Amino acid sequence: xxVAPGAAQEVGGSTPPGHARRLEGAPFAREIRDRxxxxxxxxxxxxxxxxxxxxxxxxxxAPSMVYLERILKACAQVGIEGSFVDVPGxxxxxxxxxxxxxxxxxxxxxxxxxxxxxxxxxxxxRLRTVVDAIDPLKDIDGIHPLNAxxxxxxxxxxxxxxxxxxxxxxxxxxxxIQGADAVVIGRSPVVGMPLAFMxxxxxxxxxxxxxxxxxxxxxxxxxxIVVVAAxxxxxxxxxxxxxxxxxxxxxxxxxxxxxxGDVDFESAETVASAIxxxxxxxxxxxxxxxxSHLMRAAQRQDQARLExxxxxxxxx
Ligand code: NAD
Numbered sequence: 001x002x003v004a005p006g007a008a009q010e011v012g013g014s015t016p017p018g019h020a021r022r023l024e025g026a027p028f029a030r031e032i033r034d035r036x037x038x039x040x041x042x043x044x045x046x047x048x049x050x051x052x053x054x055x056x057x058x059x060x061x062a063p064s065m066v067y068l069e070r071i072l073k074a075c076a077q078v079g080i081e082g083s084f085v086d087v088p089g090x091x092x093x094x095x096x097x098x099x100x101x102x103x104x105x106x107x108x109x110x111x112x113x114x115x116x117x118x119x120x121x122x123x124x125x126r127l128r129t130v131v132d133a134i135d136p137l138k139d140i141d142g143i144h145p146l147n148a149x150x151x152x153x154x155x156x157x158x159x160x161x162x163x164x165x166x167x168x169x170x171x172x173x174x175x176x177i178q179g180a181d182a183v184v185i186g187r188s189p190v191v192g193m194p195l196a197f198m199x200x201x202x203x204x205x206x207x208x209x210x211x212x213x214x215x216x217x218x219x220x221x222x223x224x225i226v227v228v229a230a231x232x233x234x235x236x237x238x239x240x241x242x243x244x245x246x247x248x249x250x251x252x253x254x255x256x257x258x259x260x261g262d263v264d265f266e267s268a269e270t271v272a273s274a275i276x277x278x279x280x281x282x283x284x285x286x287x288x289x290x291x292s293h294l295m296r297a298a299q300r301q302d303q304a305r306l307e308x309x310x311x312x313x314x315x316x
Contacts, residue, residue: 019273020247020268020269020270020271020272020273020274020275021173021273021274021275022269022274022275022276022277023169023172023173023248023274023275023276023277023281024277024280024281025165025169025276025280025281025282025283025284025285026280026284028168028172028285028288029284029285029287029288030288032285032288032289032291032292033074033077033078033288033291035292036078036080036288036291036292036294036295037077037078037079039295039299040078040079040080040295041079043295043298043299044079049081049111050079050080050081051080051081051113051114051294051295051298052080052081052082052083052109052111052112052113052114053071053075053080053081053082053083053112053113053114053115053116053140053291053294054082054083054084054085054106054109054112054114054115054116055068055071055072055082055083055084055085055116055117055118056085056087056099056102056103056106056115056116056117056118057084057085057086057087057118058086058087058089058095058098058099058117058118058121058122058125059095059121059122061118061120064118064119064120065118068084068116068118070287071116071287071290072084074287074288074290074291075291075294078291080291080294081111083112085102085106087099087102091124092122092123092124092125093124095122095124095125096124096125096126096129096130099117099121099125099130099133100129100130100133103115103117103130103133103134104133106138107133107134107135107138110301112138113138113140113294113297113298113301114138114139114140114293114294114297114298115134115135115138115139115140116140116141116290117130117131117134117143119190131143131144131145132144132145136157136158137297137300137301137304138297138301139158140158140161140290140293140294140296140297141158141160141161141190141290141293142157142158142159142160142161142163142190142194142293143160143189143190144158147159148189148194151194151197151198152197154197154201158293158296158297159194159198160189160190160191160194161286161287161289161290161293162190162191162229162250162282162286163190163191163194163195163198164286164289164293165282165283165285165286165289166191166195166227166229166248166250166282167195167198167199168285168289169248169276169281169282169285170199170225170227170246170248173246173248173273173274174274175224175225175246175273175274177199177202177203177204177225178202178203178204179203179204179205180204180205180224180225181204181205181207181222181223181224181225182199182204182205182206182207182223182224182225182226182227183206183207183209183219183220183222183223183225183226183227184196184199184206184207184208184209184227184229185209185210185213185216185220185226185227185228185229185230185235185236185262186209186210186227186228186229186230186231186250187208187210188229191229191250192208192210192227192229193208195227195229196208199225199227204225207219207223210230211230216235216240217240220236220240220241221240221241221242222242223242223245224242224244224245224246225245225246225248226241226245226246226247226248227248227250228247228248228249228250228251228261228262228263229250229251229262230251230262231251231252231253231262232251232253232262233251233253233255233260233261233262234260234262234263234264235251235262235263236249236262236263236264236268237263237264237267237268238264238266238267238268238269238270238271238272239267239271241268241271241272242271243271244271244272244273245271245272245273246272246273246274246275247263247268247272247274247275247276248275248276248281248282249261249262249263249265249275249276249277249278249281249282250262250282251263251278252278252279252283259278259279260278261276261277261278261281262278263275263278265277265278
């Protein structure tokens with residue numbers, strides 16, 4: 001995991017109120033893409049073909065299609081071979097069967113190094129069945145139970161790209177995580193919970209808040225680091241924040257045709273020391289990190305093949 005440049009500062013920071021630093025995702029995303037481009041070029045030279053990422057789609061929903069098309073565009077920019085696998089099916093049973101069959105074919109395809117599945121799944125299709133089908137070594141968005149378990153235990157595996165992007169933004173803010181009080185709002189398996197585990201691993205004291213949390217404002221007001229991933233526009237306002245807090249807004253909401261986060265940016269930026277905008281903060285970083293996960297997957301698969309060949313050689 002990369003740690004952002006910039007010296008760590010005291011928790012809460014000394015930035016005067018009203019001068020929050022905007023943590024833009026684009027420059028950092030560019031750095032990551034440049035590094036990935038080099039890795040892709042080296043991989044392509046060595047293997048005679050580009051690494052591959054497959055996006056499995058079942059029942060097209062407009063917002064997720066936009067997100068997936070952005071991923072494929074990002075793949076093309078760095079030389080990764082991106083592909084769509086469109087899964088048919090008239091009933092949830094047929095869709096689930098076709099989805100798992102498609103995933104098994106991709107697991108067996110050595111030209112595909114990473115698999116992501118469009119979420120949410122169509123109604124009636126069981127998430128667990130689909131997630132279990134993904135080869136954990138190709139699970140670049142960290143949704144397989146093995147990867148979730150590795151993260152929980154503090155071992156290396158694949159972590160969800162969004163949670164990774166939010167953590168990188170915390171690093172970028174320069175705040176000292178060790179000993180900090182952090183509040184994570186949202187407890188989903190793809191954002192809130194993985195972030196809570198990662199911040200805990202870096203020695204923050206983490207409070208996870210959710211839709212049943214009482215006194216959200218009190219908890220937010222006591223935090224040096226506030227990560228918001230609830231999908232509720234305006235959930236966190238400036239008057240809730242401790243002066244100098246670092247605020248990471250993961251939310252993506254459409255309000256009156258405009259994309260906004262979960263934080264009321266105008267009021268929050270007058271209190272925070274650093275804050276991510278929406279759009280333009282966590283989002284661009286998420287895509288770039290997904291590409292870096294793909295390259296890590298490709299390298300780990302090479303490694304696994306070598307180890308297997310070595311074992312085969314030893315027993316021969
Ligand atoms: P989710 O719906 O699975 O989880 C939302 C969480 O927020 C739940 O744990 C819920 O308890 C909590 N919550 C809801 N209302 C709340 C309230 N009033 N107070 C406190 N907690 C509340 O959502 P998710 O998949 O974790 O996504 C969260 C947000 O992040 C969404 O806006 C989503 O669009 C966005 N998102 C962004 C990216 C990105 O790349 N930036 C990627 C994935 C998701």
